[in-house]
Structure formats: C-alpha cells, structure tokens
Amino acid sequence: MRTHTCGQLRAEQISQTVKLCGWVDSARDHGGAVFLDLRDRYGKTQVVASPEGGDSLVQAASRLRSEDVIRVVGRVEQRPPGTVNTKLPTGEIEVRIQELEVLNKSKTAPFTPGQADLPNEDLRLKYRYLDLRRPQMQKTLLLRSRMLEIIRAYFAERQFVDVETPFLGRSTPEGARDYLVASRVFPGRFYALPQSPQLYKQILMVAGYDRYVQIARCFRDEDLRADRQPEFTQLDLEMSFVDAEDVIGMIDGLIARLAKAVLDIDLALPLPRMTYDEAMARFGHDAPDLRFGMELVDCTDLARVCEFRVFRQATDTGGYVRGINAQGAASQFSRKRLDELTEYVKQDFGARGLAWFRVESEGKLWSPIAKNFPDSWLAELAERMQASPGDLLLFVADRWDVTCKALAGLRKRLGSELKCYDPAQLHCSWVVEFPMFERDQEDERWVAMHHPFTAPRPQDLPLLETEPARARAQAYDLVINGSEAGGGTIRIHDHHLQQRVFDLLGIPPELAEERFGFLLDALQYGAPPHGGIALGIDRCVMLFSGRDSIRECIAFPKTQRAMDLMTEAPGEVDGRQLDELGLRVLPMI
RNA sequence: GGGGCCGUAGCUCAAUUGGUUAGAGUACUGGACUGUCGAUCCAGUGGUUGCGGGUUCGAGUCCCGUCGGCCUCGCCA
Numbered sequence A: 001m002r003t004h005t006c007g008q009l010r011a012e013q014i015s016q017t018v019k020l021c022g023w024v025d026s027a028r029d030h031g032g033a034v035f036l037d038l039r040d041r042y043g044k045t046q047v048v049a050s051p052e053g054g055d056s057l058v059q060a061a062s063r064l065r066s067e068d069v070i071r072v073v074g075r076v077e078q079r080p081p082g083t084v085n086t087k088l089p090t091g092e093i094e095v096r097i098q099e100l101e102v103l104n105k106s107k108t109a110p111f112t113p114g115q116a117d118l119p120n121e122d123l124r125l126k127y128r129y130l131d132l133r134r135p136q137m138q139k140t141l142l143l144r145s146r147m148l149e150i151i152r153a154y155f156a157e158r159q160f161v162d163v164e165t166p167f168l169g170r171s172t173p174e175g176a177r178d179y180l181v182a183s184r185v186f187p188g189r190f191y192a193l194p195q196s197p198q199l200y201k202q203i204l205m206v207a208g209y210d211r212y213v214q215i216a217r218c219f220r221d222e223d224l225r226a227d228r229q230p231e232f233t234q235l236d237l238e239m240s241f242v243d244a245e246d247v248i249g250m251i252d253g254l255i256a257r258l259a260k261a262v263l264d265i266d267l268a269l270p271l272p273r274m275t276y277d278e279a280m281a282r283f284g285h286d287a288p289d290l291r292f293g294m295e296l297v298d299c300t301d302l303a304r305v306c307e308f309r310v311f312r313q314a315t316d317t318g319g320y321v322r323g324i325n326a327q328g329a330a331s332q333f334s335r336k337r338l339d340e341l342t343e344y345v346k347q348d349f350g351a352r353g354l355a356w357f358r359v360e361s362e363g364k365l366w367s368p369i370a371k372n373f374p375d376s377w378l379a380e381l382a383e384r385m386q387a388s389p390g391d392l393l394l395f396v397a398d399r400w401d402v403t404c405k406a407l408a409g410l411r412k413r414l415g416s417e418l419k420c421y422d423p424a425q426l427h428c429s430w431v432v433e434f435p436m437f438e439r440d441q442e443d444e445r446w447v448a449m450h451h452p453f454t455a456p457r458p459q460d461l462p463l464l465e466t467e468p469a470r471a472r473a474q475a476y477d478l479v480i481n482g483s484e485a486g487g488g489t490i491r492i493h494d495h496h497l498q499q500r501v502f503d504l505l506g507i508p509p510e511l512a513e514e515r516f517g518f519l520l521d522a523l524q525y526g527a528p529p530h531g532g533i534a535l536g537i538d539r540c541v542m543l544f545s546g547r548d549s550i551r552e553c554i555a556f557p558k559t560q561r562a563m564d565l566m567t568e569a570p571g572e573v574d575g576r577q578l579d580e581l582g583l584r585v586l587p588m589i
Numbered sequence B: 001g002g003g004g005c006c007g008u009a010g011c012u013c014a015a016u017u018g019g020u021u022a023g024a025g026u027a028c029u030g031g032a033c034u035g036u037c038g039a040u041c042c043a044g045u046g047g048u049u050g051c052g053g054g055u056u057c058g059a060g061u062c063c064c065g066u067c068g069g070c071c072u073c074g075c076c077a
Helices: A055-062 A121-126 A135-156 A198-206 A244-263 A276-283 A300-304 A309-316 A335-349 A375-384 A400-417 A495-504 A509-523 A537-545 A575-581
Strands: A017-029 A034-040 A043-049 A069-078 A093-104 A180-182 A190-192 A211-219 A231-240 A273-275 A320-326 A355-359 A392-398 A428-432 A437-440 A445-448 A475-480 A483-490 A530-536
Touching (some): A017 A043, A017 A055, A017 A093, A055 A093, A135 A244, A198 A211, A198 A231, A198 A509, A198 A530, A244 A475, A244 A537, A276 A400, A276 A428, A300 A309, A300 A320, A300 A375, A309 A320, A355 A375, A392 A400, A475 A530, A530 A537
Parallel strands (some): A043 A093
Antiparallel strands (some): A017 A069, A034 A043, A069 A093, A180 A190, A211 A231, A320 A392, A428 A475, A437 A445, A475 A483
16 A cells, blocks of 8 residues: 555655555645645655645545545655755655545544643553554554564573463462452352462472573552552563572573663672661662762660750660751742642651751751750761751751651652753662561561572571561562662572471461462472562663653553543443352442 | 542634733634645634532632543552
8 A cells, every 4th residue: 555654754755656545644734725734753744735646636635624534646856946955855746646635534632632731641541552553652662562572582592491381370379469450160159360470480490491581470469659560561481590699690691681782881890798787777668769978867866865855765765866868959948839849748658757957157056946955966966967057957857767758758859859860861770689588567467578489598587487577588679760660589499498487477387389380290200499580661661762651651551540441441331241240239338 | 449630612722919801823614716735815603611519799710529541659470
C-alpha cells in the first residue's frame, strides 16, 4: 500500500512518485489548496491537494479531519522557496497528491495526538489507542523496546538460558497478597499468579542451568503508587557458583551498556556501593538519592545535654534527634510553608513534630523554640550542622525509624522543590548488606527483610539464634536516582540452613514442608551455591526516560484502583462460570 | 483503612466575598481564501457545573454523602 513511511522522504526523493499511508494530523484548507500533515509512527510529511489534481481531489481533501486514515499517491516535490519547514525532518519536501483514498474516516476524537494540552489521565486511559498515538508515548514505548533488545542481547552473549516459568503456581505464605485463579478441576482450590519466579529459578539452578534469565511478568495484589502496578515486568536472573560480587558485576555491565546506548552516558564501573547501615545513617533510606547531599546529621548527643523538653523526651526514651540542612532555603520557607512541612512529617511518617531554625547573618540561629537553648548550645548545633547564613535547619526528635522516614521524606521533598539536582542526571549505585530480618511490630516476630531464601553472610551465621537483628544478608539493591530499581540475594543452598531460617521466622516445619517442600527436597539433591537478582523493567524505563510515572512506560496500565479504564476490567462474570469453579459471590457489607 | 488535591462545553481552563442570562481558547458545523505548517478571517452549534442531599432570598462557589482520577502513609517477603 505504501512505498515510504511518513518520516522517510528527503530531497533525494524529489520527482519520485510515492505512496504514503497514515493519519491526518492536521489539515489547513486554503480553498484552492489543502495542506495535510500526514502522520505515522515514523514522522510527519506534508501532502498537498491543489487544483492541478482536479477539483474533486481538492473537495475530497477539504473534507478530511484529524485522525482520518488515508492513502495518497503523489510526486515528491521541492517546497517553494520560503516555505521549507525546518521543524520537520521532512520539511524540505512535500508530496503533491495525485490520488487520495480515504481508508477509514475517524469520528471526532475526544482528543488528538497533536493537541497542546494533555487531557486528564482517565480520558487518556479510556482512549489509550489515541493516547498511544502521541509521539511522546511512542518514544517511550520504543525506548522500552530498545532496552529489552539490549538486555536480551547482553545475556544471550553471556550464555544465559531464557526459561519461561509458570503463571499458574501456588500461593506463598509470606510476601505480598496473591492474585488468585480458581481451579475448575479442583473446586475450592486456587492457583496464585507469581509475585516473582523466585522458587522456579532456584530449582533451575539445582537442575544445572547455571545462568538463567527471563523477562517475567509478576503480579502483586497490593495498593498502587506512581511507581507500582499490580502487574509489572521484571528482568529476572539467577546464576550458580557465584557470590554477590559476581551478580553485581554482571548487572554493572548491563546498566553501563544501557546508559551508553540509551542516554549516551558513560558510567564509571564498578558502580558505587554503600552498606544498608550507612545508607540509613546518612540518608534515612535504603534507596538514597545520591544526586545531592543534604545528608542527615545526628545531634542526639547535643540533645541529651539540653533542657528543651521535646528533645530531652526523645533522648531520655532511647530516641534520636537528627536533622538536615537545607542550604540557602531559609528565605524560601515562610511560616506557612514550614507548618506544611510539619504537617507532612506528622501525617505521613507519624513524627511528633518538626523543629526548625533559620540561620541569620552572623550565623545566629533563629526559631520560635530558640529561647529554650543557651547561645553556646545553639552555636554548637550550628557548627554540627555546618550552618551558614541563609540556611534552614530541620530536626526530628523521635524513634530511630521515625527520624529515618521523616527526614528521608523531607530530604526527598526539599531536594526536588529546591532543585538540588539535575533531573536528567542518572545516578546508579548499590546498597548492600541488608539485615536478614526485621521485627514485625504487630505480631512480635521476625520476618525476612528480603525473602526467606536469602543467605546470611557466613560470618553472621552464629548470630542467627543469638542476635538475629544483627545478622546481615548477602543482599544487594540497585538504586537509581533514589528509586529501588532492583534487588537480589545469594540464596541458601543448604537444606539445614534453610530449616534454621524457617525456624527463626516461625514457619513450622509442616508448613514449610507443605509450601516449599519441593524446594527443601531439591536442596538435598545437589544444589549448587547460587544467587541472582530481579530488576523492575517498568521502573528502569521510567528512570531512563525521565518520566515520573510507571504508567507512562506501560502500554496498558491500570488506575490506582487497579482498573483498566479501556476494557473496564475487572468485570463481572456469568453465573455459569462461577458454578463451574464452585464459587459464590457474597454480598459486600 | 488514613491524609491530601482534583472533577465546569467534545478537550484544556476561567468565573471577584455566595449574587443578573456560567465565559475564553481549541475542537466541531457552515462560509471566505492557492503556500500554509498552532494557517487566517466571518458566523454558528455546544452546559443536569460528576451524581445525590442540605444550608441560603439566592450555590459552580459553603456543608454532608457518594462516584471517578491523581499524590501519599499503611501495605508492597
């Protein structure tokens, strides 16, 4: 039907007769001549209907509207002097229409790809096919496609085996909420869609496929966020006879290749590392944004010797007083905005409050609470915070975890609002040596921080039963611009150690046997040492393309309530389907 | 489950302290125009202000509820 695409024609094709197909992007009707911008995913080309082609041609062209699909046959011509469009790669030429065929007339669209203002997101999602016509969306999906191409090539070159694992598996006791699929053959029994192919890839290691890779779809029935969708794509891989360094090195190479190919950025390897403890101390977060400073400063020792009731109450009960210095920000934060920040740390992180000081000329600290402190103490605080005139100091006095969350939240918010970094910059690093376990506040038990198959550091083995809180895992997270882009661990390959960890997590042997019996069995049949990692592909595309929502990087994403506005999934089903599955829907109260 | 923002013409938005007939741009329809490229010019159509209730002489505006979208805490091994 066509000889060229709409982004292809240049001066070299002048005087050739060509056939183009595409969507009418815009039409400019001058009565005598009609100019049309014809669009496809490759670009735009101006095609012209003029009286030389006949009155009926001009009439037909004047009836065309945005998003009509047409085919034209015509001659490529040099544009007259002064009418070259330098904004278009094809702007030097135009196609003089000889034949015009309307392949499909479009209804007037609720919005068009060319319009200046982006419509609301719900409308974009309902008419996703229109939204996906926008060059911006096409650019992002093409970038995603290219990244996947590079990833597949990278691992193919390194003898990785691509193995597909089941979608229909069984529910796991820990982790995220599962999406369930009812079994027809076994009424009352359910498959679970995979949260990740974790167990299968470990089994593949036991089976001797010592380098496994898969671009795997994963499902988690949890609440959504700007960077979280209920179904998402992971680059999942696993390797045998490796340690953490081997896996990290493998991913270093991949990230560097992607950065070079996609953004033309040369990343220095190896990517920087930081331990979990250091990340929490310096940034209050296990995925710190290292594009800017504003590090957390511990002032607990100073607080302990002051008389200010709020600080003393925190330190006397084993809490901490930590702060950040928003350099030069004092004048930008009115009383009202500081109240907003206070409300933010209270509401979002459960902090009891926010103490703040403005650094005045001569370096004196001013604050409504300053009268609670002697000048010498304030001077010491200013020095600790490396305060300069014009700075804004913010402090949270609370439990360790609250100071972490609140200050990390403030740091992220202020870093963005104060433009502390170049949004186009790409900063990749690793956070390593995560704790093996964390305390479940409600149930008063230990839960695996990563997952229950994570191997502790060999030197921490004795701590498992004595001081589980201090045991560190052979775990590593890839952090890009303050986002967790992926994470992995070296796995337990010893059956006895796996049992010990299950015991510690309070998973009874019978339950472990029921849920993971096949893995525990497999570990006894010659399981090699192994480990791996999974990267969130959607998130990586988001970070590499500089978008701020994962939905912009997924062709057909779901809303915050996990609905697909185009297909209106989830939908109701026929009573007969429920009968076959032995299911009955209860009325919701 | 909690907190916040938003919902006005097909679309993007405006509408003074609660005050006359809810406006603009764009799209759409009709007309003019042979060099535009966000074409231009003229005219026109288009509204249950998401929905329901309340307060008021009077509600797009205030209050309550509800539906939908977004951000976020919890949650996400």
